[in-house]
Amino acid sequence: MQMGRHLGFLLVFISLFIGLAVADWNILNRKKKNELGSSLKNYCESWRINVELNNIRGFDVVPQECIDFIGKYMTSTQYKVDSERALEECTLYLSSCCTFKGDGKDAWIFDVDDTLLSLVPYYKKHHFGGEKLNMTSLEAWMRESKAPALQHTMKLFHEIKSSGLKIFLISSRRECLRTHTVDNLIKVGYHGWTNLILRELEDENVQVQNYKANARKRLVDEGYRIWGIIGDQWSSVEGLPTAKRTFKLPNCLYHVS
Missing domain, CATH: 3.40.50.1000 (HAD superfamily/HAD-like)
Structure with a gap:
């Protein structure tokens, strides 16, 4: 019985942890999506400048x-x-x-x-x-x-x-x-x-x-x-x-x- 309680508690803890992890991942994804325009512009401008510098x-x-x-x-x-x-x-x-x-x-x-x-x-x-x-x-x-x-x-x-x-x-x-x-x-x-x-x-x-x-x-x-x-x-x-x-x-x- 005691082992069952421990197992139940462990499963609840794991589910909660996974839920938080998924939530955090989704937040990060949304943040990434919101910043994609400026990040992509920065990347492409950097690529262009490095072509001009003869690095690329x-x-x-x-x-x-x-x-x-x-x-x-x-x-x-x-x-x-x-x-x-x-x-x-x-x-x-x-x-x-x-x-x-x-x-x-x-x-x-x-x-x-x-x-x-x-x-x-x-x-x-x-x-x-x-x-x-x-x-x-x-x-x-x-x-x-x-x-x-x-x-x-x-x-x-x-x-x-x-x-x-x-x-x-x-x-x-x-x-x-x-x-x-x-x-x-x-x-x-x-x-x-x-x-x-x-x-x-x-x-x-x-x-x-x-x-x-x-x-x-x-x-x-x-x-x-x-x-x-x-x-x-x-x-x-x-x-x-x-x-x-x-x-x-x-x-x-x-x-x-």
Whole structure:
């Protein structure tokens, strides 16, 4: 009988404990649910910042839970302001850094995609980086020559050109896209660059960073002094030889190594 009482008491205690545990778990779940919006925003903003810092590399897709956040950022006023701030630093640098020799060998390098031309309209149709890149699809879109200009970069492009620097465009686009790329650049208002360097067949299996560094080396070997580089990917500005100063524009849609 006494054993039965002890067993009954134990069962009541266990039931009460489980009930409290379940209640606490439910409270935690509700709390988590209520805070999900801000927590997810913080996570996605942290992910975006670490992409820009080059801590997160080689990702194939934007995390599914961050697609909306990344899409809103890349089409926001904040993205434009961030880009304009970076380019203001270029202007400040050019106003005080450089004594050009005027011998035709002072040079500046621009990337093309998401530096001069925006791929955001393409990525908007493909879940803002939430889909793994289909290069055939992207190149078909590039052949339409409809990429809009990044207006904040165009202004700087023409300022640099008017200062007498030679402008070189070094893009990871393939050589077969030359006509379409030139048409697109001219159509939106870019003109007067010295050379557009695209990937030849022998470059297609070379990492982008190495390909662009090799292109810069050829320019240096020809006697050019590279005062600056502007690009949206770290692979556009890293590697040797580099410029006296490099500038990185924001882009968290994709990573090119």
